[in-house]
Amino acid sequence: xxxxxxxxxxxxxxxxxxxxxxxxxxxxxxxxxxxxxxxxxxxxxxxxxxxxxxxxxxxxxxxxxxxxxxxxxxxxxxxxxxxxxxxxxxxxxxxxxxxxxxxxxxxxxxxxxxxxxxxxxxxxxxxxxxxxxxxxxxxxxxxxxxxxxxxxxxxxxxxxxxxxxxxxxxxxxxxxxxxxxxxxxxxxxxxxxxxxxxxxxxxxxxxxxxxxxxxxxxxxxxxxxxxxxxxxxxxxxxxxxxxxxxxxxxxxxxxxxxxxxxxxxxxxxxxxxxxxxxxxxxxxxxxxxxxxxxxxxxxxxxxxxxxxxxxxxxxxxxxxxxxxxxxxxxxxxxxxxxxxxxxxxxxxxxxxxxxxxxxxxxxxxxxxxxxxxxxxxxxxxxxx
Amino acid sequence: xxxxxxxxxxxxxxxxxxxxxxxxxxxxxxxxxxxxxxxxxxxxxxxxxxxxxxxxxxxxxxxxxxxxxxxxxxxxxxxxxxxxxxxxxxxxxxxxxxxxxxxxxxxxxxxxxxxxxxxxxxxxxxxxxxxxxxxxxxxxxxxxxxxxxxxxxxxxxxxxxxxxxxxxxxxxxxxxxxxxxxxxxxxxxxxxxxxxxxxxxxxxxxxxxxxxxxxxxxxxxxxxxxxxxxxxxxxxxxxxxxxxxxxxxxxxxxxxxxxxxxxxxxx
Amino acid sequence: xxxxxxxxxxxxxxxxxxxxxxxxxxxxxxxxxxxxxxxxxxxxxxxxxxxxxxxxxxxxxxxxxxxxxxxxxxxxxxxxxxxxxxxxxxxxxxxxxxxxxxxxxxxxxxxxxxxxxxxxxxxxxxxx
Numbered sequence: 001x002x003x004x005x006x007x008x009x010x011x012x013x014x015x016x017x018x019x020x021x022x023x024x025x026x027x028x029x030x031x032x033x034x035x036x037x038x039x040x041x042x043x044x045x046x047x048x049x050x051x052x053x054x055x056x057x058x059x060x061x062x063x064x065x066x067x068x069x070x071x072x073x074x075x076x077x078x079x080x081x082x083x084x085x086x087x088x089x090x091x092x093x094x095x096x097x098x099x100x101x102x103x104x105x106x107x108x109x110x111x112x113x114x115x116x117x118x119x120x121x122x123x124x125x126x127x128x129x130x131x132x133x134x135x136x137x138x139x140x141x142x143x144x145x146x147x148x149x150x151x152x153x154x155x156x157x158x159x160x161x162x163x164x165x166x167x168x169x170x171x172x173x174x175x176x177x178x179x180x181x182x183x184x185x186x187x188x189x190x191x192x193x194x195x196x197x198x199x200x201x202x203x204x205x206x207x208x209x210x211x212x213x214x215x216x217x218x219x220x221x222x223x224x225x226x227x228x229x230x231x232x233x234x235x236x237x238x239x240x241x242x243x244x245x246x247x248x249x250x251x252x253x254x255x256x257x258x259x260x261x262x263x264x265x266x267x268x269x270x271x272x273x274x275x276x277x278x279x280x281x282x283x284x285x286x287x288x289x290x291x292x293x294x295x296x297x298x299x300x301x302x303x304x305x306x307x308x309x310x311x312x313x314x315x316x317x318x319x320x321x322x323x324x325x326x327x328x329x330x331x332x333x334x335x336x337x338x339x340x341x342x343x344x345x346x347x348x349x350x351x352x353x354x355x356x357x358x359x360x361x362x363x364x365x366x367x368x369x370x371x372x373x374x375x376x377x378x379x380x381x382x383x384x
Numbered sequence: 385x386x387x388x389x390x391x392x393x394x395x396x397x398x399x400x401x402x403x404x405x406x407x408x409x410x411x412x413x414x415x416x417x418x419x420x421x422x423x424x425x426x427x428x429x430x431x432x433x434x435x436x437x438x439x440x441x442x443x444x445x446x447x448x449x450x451x452x453x454x455x456x457x458x459x460x461x462x463x464x465x466x467x468x469x470x471x472x473x474x475x476x477x478x479x480x481x482x483x484x485x486x487x488x489x490x491x492x493x494x495x496x497x498x499x500x501x502x503x504x505x506x507x508x509x510x511x512x513x514x515x516x517x518x519x520x521x522x523x524x525x526x527x528x529x530x531x532x533x534x535x536x537x538x539x540x541x542x543x544x545x546x547x548x549x550x551x552x553x554x555x556x557x558x559x560x561x562x563x564x565x566x567x568x569x570x571x572x573x574x575x576x577x578x579x580x581x582x583x584x585x586x587x588x589x590x591x592x593x594x595x596x597x598x599x600x601x602x603x604x605x606x607x608x609x610x611x612x613x614x615x616x617x618x619x620x621x622x623x624x625x626x627x628x629x630x631x632x633x634x635x636x637x638x639x640x641x642x643x644x645x646x647x648x649x650x651x
Numbered sequence: 652x653x654x655x656x657x658x659x660x661x662x663x664x665x666x667x668x669x670x671x672x673x674x675x676x677x678x679x680x681x682x683x684x685x686x687x688x689x690x691x692x693x694x695x696x697x698x699x700x701x702x703x704x705x706x707x708x709x710x711x712x713x714x715x716x717x718x719x720x721x722x723x724x725x726x727x728x729x730x731x732x733x734x735x736x737x738x739x740x741x742x743x744x745x746x747x748x749x750x751x752x753x754x755x756x757x758x759x760x761x762x763x764x765x766x767x768x769x770x771x772x773x774x775x776x777x778x779x
Contacts, residue, residue, distance in 0.1 A: 048553060048562060108549070108585055188557075
C-alpha cells in the first residue's frame with residue numbers, strides 16, 4: 001500500500017516538495033542548535049521549557065483526539081464514522097511522531113534518550129509518557145494497517161483487531177492524562193498544580209483535534225474526490241461543540257479558584273497572562289485574542305444554524321484551533337515559569353532558529369499525514 | 385508489487401529487526417571481564433585523608449554574620465572556581481551553584497512590609513537545599529540525579545543526564561542551571577582537579593562530595609571568612625550545626641511545600 | 652540470468668572496491684601496522700597490565716565512572732599498598748601526560764572519537 005504515496009499529480013508533488021523544503025531548512029537550523037547548544041533558542045535559566053515543549057503538549061492532545069471518532073464507531077456501531085476513522089488514526093500517527101520529534105529537539109543530550117529505557121524510572125512521569133506515546137504510536141500503526149489492508153482486500157478485518165482497537169480508546173485518554181501529570185504534580189509551579197489540569201487537557205484536545213479533522217475533511221473534499229459526507233462532519237462538529245463548552249467552563253473554573261482565593265502564587269500567573277506584570281506582558285494580546293476567538297467560535301458552534309452552515313463551520317473550526325493553540329501551545333507552558341520560583345519576572349520570546357525547527361517538525365507531520373491520506377484515498381479509489 | 389515480493393520484504397524486515405535486536409541484547413547483557421563485583425564502599429577507607437562522613441549532611445546559614453558583608457561574594461567565588469562553573473556573561477544563560485539573593489526573593493512567602501530595615505536589605509546565600517524529599521529526584525526520568533541514602537546529598541551524574549530539564553522545572557528554589565552552550569570557553573581559570581561539564585546537561589551544588597571524601601569541608605564553607613556557613617551532620621546531636629539550631633530560631637525556604645530542605649537560615 | 656554478464660562484471664568491480672582498504676595496505680607493506688604510542692612519563696606500573704588495558708580500558712573507565720559518581724567510592728588500593736584515585740584526569744593522565752601522543756594515536760587511527768574529553772580535562776593542555 002505504501003507505493004500509493006509515491007504516485008501523485010503535479011499538485012500533490014508541489015505540496016510534498018514545499019514541505020520537504022521547510023523540513024530541509026529546519027534540519028540546517030537543528031544542526032546549528034546541536035552544535036552550539038539550546039542557547040540559540042529563547043529559552044534560559046528561568047523559562048526553561050518554551051515553544052518546543054508547548055508544541056509537544058498541544059500535539060499530544062491532537063493525537064488523543066482520534067478517539068473521538070474511533071469510540072462511536074467501534075464501541076457504539078455509529079456507522080456514519082466508517083469512512084473517517086482511518087483519517088483520525090492517521091492524524092494520530094502523524095501527531096505522535098511530531099510530539100516525539102519536538103521532545104527530541106528540546107533535549108540537551110538527545111542521543112542519550114535511550115537512557116530513559118536503559119534506566120527505567122517508574123517514579124518519573126516522563127518515563128511513563130514515553131511508554132504511553134510509544135505504545136499509542138504502535139497501536140495506531142497496527143490498527144490503521146490492518147483495517148485499511150482488510151478494506152483493500154474487501155474482507156472484514158481479523159477478529160483480533162477488535163480488542164486492540166478497544167484498547168486504543170483508554171490508551172488515548174491515558175496519553176494526555178500522563179502528559180498532564182508531567183506538570184500537575186509539581187509543587188514548584190503553582191500555575192500547573194491543579195487537579196483539573198488533566199481534564200482541561202482532555203477537553204481542549206477533544207475540541208482542537210476533531211476541529212482539525214473537520215478541516216482536513218473539507219480540504220480533502222476540495223482537492224480530492226474524497227467526500228466524508230455531511231452527516232459524519234456534522235456529528236464531529238457536535239462533538240467539538242460539547243468539548244469546547246466543557247473546555248471554556250474548565251478555564252473559567254481555573255480563573256475563579258485563582259482569582260477568588262487571591263493567593264499571590266496562583267493569581268500572579270493569570271495576571272502575567274492577561275494583564276502583564278511590571279510592564280512585562282508579551283503574551284497579553286495573544287491571550288485576549290484566544291479568549292475572543294474561543295467565545296465567538298463557541299457561539300457559532302452552539303447555534304445550530306451556524307454550525308450546520310459549512311462555510312461558517314470551517315471558520316469556527318479554524319478559530320477553535322487557533323484559540324486552543326494559543327492557550328496550550330503558547331501560554332500554558334511559558335506562564336508556568338513566569339514569575340519564577342523566586343518571584344522574578346523574566347519573559348520568553350522564541351528565536352528564529354527555534355521557530356524554523358518547529359516549522360520543520362510540523363511540516364514533517366503534515367508530510368506524514370499527506371502520505372498516509374494519499375494511501376487511504378488511493379486504496380479506496382481502486383475499490384471504486 | 386507482487387504478493388511474494390511483499391511477503392519477502394516483510395520477512396526480511398522482521399529478520400533484520402530480529403538480528404539487530406538480538407545483537408543489541410547481547411551487547412547490553414554482556415558482562416565485561418573488567419567488572420569488579422566486589423561491592424563498592426560509600427566512604428573510602430582507601431582515601432589518603434580520613435573522609436568526612438555523616439548520616440545527613442545539612443547546612444545552617446547564619447544570616448546575621450553574612451548581612452554585614454554587603455560586597456562579599458567569597459562563597460560563590462570559591463565554589464565557582466573550584467568546580468569550573470562557567471560565566472556566560474548574561475542572565476539568560478547563567479549557571480550558578482550558590483549566589484546571594486535578597487531576603488524578599490529568597491523568602492518571598494514571608495512577605496512582610498514591616499520587617500526591620502536591616503533584614504529587608506539583607507542578601508543571603510542561596511543554593512541547592514539537598515532536600516530530604518526532593519521533587520527534582522522524583523521527576524528525573526533516568527536517575528541522573530538522586531538522593532544518596534548514606535548521607536542525604538542530592539547528587540548529579542553528568543554522564544547520564546539527557547538534558548530534559550524536568551528537574552529544573554520541578555525545583556521550587558531555582559537551584560538548578562542548564563548548560564545552554566559549551567561552558568569550556570567561558571571558564572576563567574580551569575581547575576584540573578574537577579571536570580567541566582558539557583553543553584546540554586543540568587548542574588547544581590553537590591555539597592562538595594568530592595572534597596568531603598578527602599576530609600575537606602565544602603569550598604563555600606571554607607571560603608567564608610565570617611563563619612556564616614555552618615556545615616555538619618544533622619543527625620549528630622553534638623555537631624555545631626545542631627547546637628546552632630537548638631539555640632536560635634531558624635527558617636527554611638518554602639517549607640510548606642513538603643520538600644524537607646536541609647539548608648536552614650538563622651536570622 | 653538476464654544481463655548476466657553485466658551483473659557479474661558489476662559484482663566483481665564492487666568486491667574490488669569494497670575490499671580496497673585490505674589489498675591496498677597489504678600491497679604497500681602496511682599490513683599489521685600499529686600506531687606508535689608514547690610510553691608513560693612516570694610510574695612503574697599501570698593500574699592494570701598493558702595487554703588488558705589495550706582491550707578493556709573503556710570498560711574500566713565505565714566501571715570507575717559508576718563507582719565514583721554513583722556509589723561515592725573514589726579510591727582504590729593497588730596491589731602492594733598505595734591508594735590511588737579512580738580518575739582519568741588525575742590518575743591515568745598523571746603518567747600518560749600527552750593525550751595527543753598516547754590516547755589520540757590509536758583513537759585517530761581507528762576513527763574512534765570518545766567524548767570523554769568534552770568534560771574531563773587533560774591537565775597538560777590547560778597548564779602546559
